[in-house]
Amino acid sequence: MAPQRFREQYDQIQRSMPDVPLAIGPDDAGEFLYEKGVVLARDGEEARLVEDTVRRHFTTFAGPAADHVRRTSPETNRSGITRIRVADPGQGDGSGDPAVASALRALREPEGRTGRRLISRNHVVSIAVNACPGDEPVPVEAGAQPNPAAAAGSHTPDSAVGVLVVDTGLMNDYRSYPLLAHTRGDAQVEECGDDGVLRQYCGHGTFIAGLVAAVAPNTDITVRGTLNDAGAVLESEFGEKLFEAVDQDGWPDILSLSAGTSNGRTDGLLGVDAFMRELRRQRTLLVACAGNNSSATPFWPAAYADLPGFEDSVLSIGALRGDGEFGACFSNHGAWVKAYAPGERLISALTGFDTPVPYVYQHSTYDDCRYGFGYACTCRHPRHTGVLSEEGGSGKPDQVMFEGLAQWSGTSFATPVAAGMIAAHMTARAETDPRAARRQVMDANGEVAEVRGATVPALVPATWSPLPVALPSART
Template sequence: MSQPGGPSRPSFSLSALIRLVRWPWRVVRRDPGQSVDVQPVDPERLNRDKLRVQARVVRDALKGDVAAAGPEDRPAKDDAELVYLYRPGHALAQAERLDDVMAFFERRGEEFDGRPERVDEPGPGLVLLRLPRRRDEGDDVLATLAELDEALGRPEGKDQPPIVSPDHLVYVTPAKGGLCPATEPEVPKTRRPWPPQAPAGEEPKPAERVRVAVVDTGLWADAVGSAMTPWLESDDIFADPADVEHVNPAAIHPYAGHGTFVAGVISCLAPDTRVEVEGLLTHGGAIYESAIIAQLNDALNDDDHPQLISISAGTHTRGGWPLLSFALLAAAHRLAERDDILVVAAAGNDASDQPFWPAAFSWAVGVGSVDPDGTVSDFSNVGEDWVKVYARGRDLVNAFPRGTYICHEPPNAGQVRHFDGLARWSGTSFSTPVVTGLIAARMRATGEDARTAWTKVLGDGTSATDPRGGAITIVGPLT
């Protein structure tokens, strides 16, 4: 499941990023001898500037081949208002409706500079098209898709995908005002992981190991077998050579270590689990929808397929409709019916109640975040009809590359942080592997299939009522 071209790091100018987030600060002075705090004047402006910076990381990593949609599915005039990102000049279509799509362009030929070009079939029942430019509005994919909706019909239910869709970018779960985890990595105050490392118990036979795929940024291989992170054992943690993440210790790049951190959380909760880290989200923490679905389809077609797929990534979508590629993949592989494969996905971190995909699919386990006191984290997305479960996602501690990291997001842009193999991090990115680890541990202990184990884990959870989340269920340790 390696991405064509292998892992890459976004290239960007730190000084340019810092200039981008110049900010009116209010200095708060304490008593003599105490440190000086610098606090932002306007939190809303902070979120907007943060989003601009993070979108720039993705744009640079994909060499500008990115478009942003704002409210009401219109092109965003400013990255600060983006709702989702997509691939310009392209669209995804249901293969069984492709003739209808082509007929639309035949009827409206005078409005377009040519006809759609069939580029690829990245997943079952899915076609990637290169769209012709509009003669009146240029490369406006969203306007073209809106007209196709009118001609071919919109989805009739919230679980129904559209006939045509943008090639969305799926990215590591976005924060409020950003396309990233809820925080940049922080230096931990402890050398112990959180959640704590569970006792290993009797080692299972290789054929009995629970198989987990972590779809993320890749594996920082130095963490495996390290004295700092002994729970990442060489017999348990795997990655293809193309999925190994290369990190410059003098300048750790944005999103580095994300997949390794996630794998570490699973390994702490479910020792002796076979965890394979897939390096798909290597371009600024993002990947085209068409590319990730091709890799997932290959994995699901493997006889030795993963039993659990942990995805700490996703996106909002055009119209709020389900991701077309994932809907077709789920139908082809019967993910709603099977007991031997379960997808666990992050609910996202932009404090929204709008569906975040793929977590919002009925066949997926959508995971939100709570704080150590059991309240829903201020960054976590919520939704009683699609966030299935919550686990602690605030201030987890696990594996992270050694070296120097320079913050690129306000209000900490330019701050230098030094890491020695561990980090403290927050987000639904990290509550997700807590749930994955709990399911894997139960599968190992009981021999239950993935869906049965998930049902039992959920049943053992704690019910609560939260001001934002409503009626929620919390699983796993909190303190």
């Protein structure tokens, strides 16, 4: 059974994608979301093999369901993926999809083909699934400064490091935050609802850009609003959208990506396979978040960092808790996470400074950490009541006001901190190769932290201020 927060976010994402029936997987366990009634295959011969095999399977085992087996997208596109409908997506509820599961089993080892995956669910790639970000934004006191604080240095156009942030778009008044004066990109769509209240996840991309700029002032940051729709997109569309993002301005030095999904596998996402293979041929370094499921299950695209051939082109980043000594309770972990950076209660720009904006909390905090940790983590502090948690209940959701800076937690934000450190290294050493800079930073780094009993590399900017953490006897 999916955990409460996952169920709440499933409801939120389903509302943002009303025309796409979603299911929880695997088997309602609450690890990922995917499109009901649809599977993915590579274009051409493999798509035809999948369609023929699934049709035979459903003719034998599902009778009339075979009528639903049909392609629902063109055979050729940049991502090289075809969506194949295997059942009526309107049937059943969100607790798994037996038709899709049956199709996956039918193609596990098709006649004449072994050793190559031919079929996949159409997963939801998101900044939100299973508490990603690790919490919701929190207002900061008047006069609070960004943390990490702004590093010394200036913006020099001729030598600035190009950083592309693929996320939600920029808030309308982002330029009122001095650190973002040289940032450009897509505007956030529908910042507020009809009631004037800030929508959930709005400001996510602006917050990330502010962190990059604080750690690495000499950067040209571009933010693309690929994930404006509640921070979620189908896997079948994501690879194409990544291509579109890099096509607009050319491949950047660093691509900062704070989104992804698990899929229960160790060989990547079918929908981004073409993009990742192209990335490997470029000079761009992808810095990607490890996800916030408190799990060792690979989270993609970050986990490509552990696949042969991607060691130099992908850096996966987990989150440290406020004191920097241990992993944050929510952070994913495992050998596929190559480094950790501060990711708990960071302070950056959320809305700009022109007009205060109200926000209503969507999720309630908990009495105890959802993951069994003992310190005052973001699961339970600061206390608030959220509308999604209290639907049908007696609790009244809390409302706060944002005016400029905010405090926020997640591997979403550890990622731009690490990206900023690599960009700053490139400026300091006049290094033009971002992948060489990644190796140099990792080789020279002497900072470590403890995550689940393992000693891991910790990328900590000199301008970051550790926070006191209550109950330091936390499980690690």
